[in-house]
Amino acid sequence: MLSSSRDSADSMAADLDVNDPNRAAVEPSEDEGIVQAARDGDRIAFGSLYQRYARMVHGVLLAKVPFADVDDLVQDTFVRALRNLSGLRENGRFGPWLAAIARNLANDHHRHAAPMTELDHEIAAFDSGSSPDTELSAAGVLDAIRILPDTYRETLILRLVEGMTGPEIAAHTGLTPGSVRVNLHRGMQQLRASLKLRPQSAHRREGTK
Numbered sequence: 001m002l003s004s005s006r007d008s009a010d011s012m013a014a015d016l017d018v019n020d021p022n023r024a025a026v027e028p029s030e031d032e033g034i035v036q037a038a039r040d041g042d043r044i045a046f047g048s049l050y051q052r053y054a055r056m057v058h059g060v061l062l063a064k065v066p067f068a069d070v071d072d073l074v075q076d077t078f079v080r081a082l083r084n085l086s087g088l089r090e091n092g093r094f095g096p097w098l099a100a101i102a103r104n105l106a107n108d109h110h111r112h113a114a115p116m117t118e119l120d121h122e123i124a125a126f127d128s129g130s131s132p133d134t135e136l137s138a139a140g141v142l143d144a145i146r147i148l149p150d151t152y153r154e155t156l157i158l159r160l161v162e163g164m165t166g167p168e169i170a171a172h173t174g175l176t177p178g179s180v181r182v183n184l185h186r187g188m189q190q191l192r193a194s195l196k197l198r199p200q201s202a203h204r205r206e207g208t209k
Contacts, residue, residue: 035088062162151187152184159184166180
């Protein structure tokens, strides 16, 4: 879902309004019964929670760890959640609780892993049918997102990479709709500014060869 050119960053901004009435939010109350069933040992119910929250967990992790490690850490997040469901204080807060587990695992990963490598060889997983130029351009966009402040980075990846709507991000992470809107707006501003500066740097590098 990530764009293949920096110009499209502007067009993507039109999709970021969390107040769009045509975008349905996932109400936390919908999860309470499912969470309770999972706490009672219903593995099918926990599978339903996985289906609801896998994109959110993937996005939280992608904002912090190399792409090649994300899938394994998604599984680790849900395994840890399953083992610690008894520690969840409120069934309706499953999403924020799960996101906190993912962030903690990402932090643990950084303490034990080698530094993050360049993204050029990772981006092909987003679109295996892309041309080399498209892959590098998409890598530049993802690379630019990943150097933004944590708050903007995570929200933008959930929106632009994972395809979650503003209301979904708010409901799943526990952020208010207003916070999501601000994070997306400010993050997109910083992303556009970063991408517009990159061609100048590239030209300077080419001129020195």
